[in-house]
Amino acid sequence: MDIAGFLASLESSNLATGIRDSLYLFPLIESLHVVGLAMVFGTMVIVDLRLLGIASIRRPFTRITSDIMKWTWASFVWTAITGMLMFITNASVYYHNFFFRTKIALLALAGMNVVIFELTSGRRVHRWHKDAAAPLAGRATAIVSLLLWITIIFMGRWIGFTTSQSKAPQDRDINLDDLFTPPASESGAPK
Amino acid sequence: MIQQFAEWLSQTSLSILIQTHNAWVIPTIQSIHIIAIGIVLTSVLMIDLRILGWAGHDQTLRETTDRFGPWLSWALLVLLVTGISMVVGEPVRALLSFSFWLKMFLVAVGTLIAAILQITLKSNEHHWEQTLVNRRAVRSLAIMTLLIWVGIVILGRLIAYDYVWGSWSLRPTA
Numbered sequence A: 001m002d003i004a005g006f007l008a009s010l011e012s013s014n015l016a017t018g019i020r021d022s023l024y025l026f027p028l029i030e031s032l033h034v035v036g037l038a039m040v041f042g043t044m045v046i047v048d049l050r051l052l053g054i055a056s057i058r059r060p061f062t063r064i065t066s067d068i069m070k071w072t073w074a075s076f077v078w079t080a081i082t083g084m085l086m087f088i089t090n091a092s093v094y095y096h097n098f099f100f101r102t103k104i105a106l107l108a109l110a111g112m113n114v115v116i117f118e119l120t121s122g123r124r125v126h127r128w129h130k131d132a133a134a135p136l137a138g139r140a141t142a143i144v145s146l147l148l149w150i151t152i153i154f155m156g157r158w159i160g161f162t163t164s165q166s167k168a169p170q171d172r173d174i175n176l177d178d179l180f181t182p183p184a185s186e187s188g189a190p191k
Numbered sequence B: 001m002i003q004q005f006a007e008w009l010s011q012t013s014l015s016i017l018i019q020t021h022n023a024w025v026i027p028t029i030q031s032i033h034i035i036a037i038g039i040v041l042t043s044v045l046m047i048d049l050r051i052l053g054w055a056g057h058d059q060t061l062r063e064t065t066d067r068f069g070p071w072l073s074w075a076l077l078v079l080l081v082t083g084i085s086m087v088v089g090e091p092v093r094a095l096l097s098f099s100f101w102l103k104m105f106l107v108a109v110g111t112l113i114a115a116i117l118q119i120t121l122k123s124n125e126h127h128w129e130q131t132l133v134n135r136r137a138v139r140s141l142a143i144m145t146l147l148i149w150v151g152i153v154i155l156g157r158l159i160a161y162d163y164v165w166g167s168w169s170l171r172p173t174a
Helices: A003-011 A014-021 A025-052 A061-089 A091-096 A098-119 A121-128 A136-162 B002-010 B013-020 B022-052 B061-089 B091-095 B098-123 B125-130 B136-168
Strands: none
Touching: A003 A061, A003 A091, A014 A025, A014 A061, A025 A061, A025 A136, A025 B022, A025 B136, A061 A091, A061 A121, A061 B022, A091 A098, A098 A121, A098 A136, A121 A136, A136 B022, B002 B013, B002 B091, B013 B022, B013 B061, B022 B061, B022 B098, B022 B136, B061 B091, B061 B098, B061 B125, B091 B136, B098 B125, B098 B136
């Protein structure tokens, strides 16, 4: 099956149709997505700031990760699932959206960044985990991580502004908002 | 009256400035708002996990709030500034929304709880570390605080979808 057919089959699946047909499911899923990504981002910031020697510096790095990384991973899975649920409701539009594609590419880079950390400073973590900051490679991956996640959040918000969702009856009635509507092809997108 | 205020606000020069650059200003402010939410949510999480004894065993409660309290306060300030900018930029969308006012109420409650913890912990450190963290009421309050902040995040997103509240929605209907 080609990609267009695959995207169309995602969109016509029972799950996608059910979410589209409900007035409440998409807003709920999107809200839960924000809760998840806020947790992923916030917990990553705690770890990255520790690597950089900016915060929590008196606690061993391994203590921080054993406290936090389980929340990061659980939140990541949660965010990925809610993200996929939103994706299938309008798969072909998201698939061709520049910000969606950039976001997925940056997520892949964030994953590679974790692998790079594990192969460099992460390998010798017990040699430096009580130091105030990680070795150079660890600090570099921390900065890359912070920049990637911040950009990923920006991209995610831009997806909402540049893709149209099937319904959002609320905005149609607000004439003040109409003073600065986005281009016609995007009207009705939930913001 | 809220509607009149919202309409007046939307005619102010600052609001019009944001509206004119709407295409990038609003999503930028929203993104910064979400980044600050991540800091707030996880700062509250770490303090509450310490109270519950699920994380940070090697730290006292005071050490935990010393680490996360300032980040919580600064991120709340960022939320306030970006939040006000969004209200000024899109007054009708924000102010005529049930989610917004429920969210503001929960923000007041959540901030009050955080402030009370900070103040009473400083003046009564020993009592907090030895006794209060083990009290069931305090532990329940920790879980409730976390739920309040999760609720705040959800309500924030729902401002865009006020119709979900049905007849409680404050959106003007055509």
